[in-house]
Amino acid sequence: MTDTPILSVEGLQKTFGAVVAAKDIYVDVPAGQVIGVIGSNGAGKTAFVNMLTGYLKPSGGTIRFLGEDITGITPRQAVHKGLTRSFQVSQVFMTLSVRQNLLTALALARRHGGAMLRPITSPDLLEECDAILERYRLTDVEDNFASSLSQGSRKLLDIAMAVVSEPKMLLLDEPTSGVATEEKFAIMDTVMSALKASETTVLFIEHDMEIVERYVDRVLAFFLGEVICDAPPAEALVDPKVRELVIGETIPARLETETSHA
C-alpha cells in the first residue's frame, strides 16, 4: 500500500444562491477506513456525498479518487471508477423477488462494453448471486418480494445491489434510517463485515450515534456546510462543538460518564 489516500477532497464548495451547502472542505481518506458523516438537518451531508459521486457539480474545489481528478464526473463514470453510493430510500424493485432484484443488478453490471444484457440464467451470474445472497444474509428470504421485506432486509438488498459493481469505496446515505431498533445492529454487523471482507472503503451518513460509535473509525461532523470536527468517535462524540451543534441531548450516557472521569 502507498500513503496516497484513496479519496482526497480539496477546498470543496457548493452554493445554492445564498445557501452554502459546502464551504471549503478538505478531507483525505486512507484506503480501508470507515467514516461516519454526522450533522443536523441541512448541514450539507447529502450534498457532500452527491458531489463525491457525480450527482451534484461542485461550485469549486477538487475531488481526487485513486490519484485522479474526478471533479464533475457523472454518476455512471463514478461507478466505473469504483465509487458507488446507495440512497436514503432503498432503490429496489418492489414487485421482484430478492433473487430477481440481485440478478437484475448483476446482469446490468456484467454487461460487456454496453453490449446486450447477459441472460439472468447464466451460470456464473447465478453463482455470484448465491454468494452475495449468503454474504448479505438474504438466502432465507431470496424468493420473497422486496415489498414484503422488513426495512432492514430491504436495506441489505439495496446495499447488496450496490456492491455488484465491486466498488473500491462505497457511500451510504443513512443505512439504518427507517430500520427498527431491534434490527439495526444485526443489519450493520452484516453490512460492515461484508464490506470489510472485500476491503471496501466506506463513508456513511448517520443520525444514530450508537451506530456511529460502534462502527466507524473516524467521524466527520458537518454544520452549515463546514466540517467542524474530524476525529475518531471517542473524541468527536464528546467534542463540545459537536455536542452543541450536532448531537444535542442524544449523547450516549456511557461516553458522557467516561469523559467526566477523564
Ligand SMILES: Nc1ncnc2c1ncn2[C@@H]1O[C@H](COP(=O)(O)OP(=O)(O)OP(=O)(O)O)[C@@H](O)[C@H]1O
Ligand atoms: N438542489 C438544491 N437546491 C437548493 N438548495 C439545496 C439543494 N440541495 C440542498 N440544498 C440546500 O443545501 C443545504 C444542505 O443540504 P443537504 O441536503 O446536503 O443537507 P443534509 O445534511 O443532508 O440534511 P438532512 O439531514 O436533512 O438530510 C440545505 O440548506 C439545503 O436546503
Ligand SMILES: [Mg+2]
Ligand atoms: Mg441528507
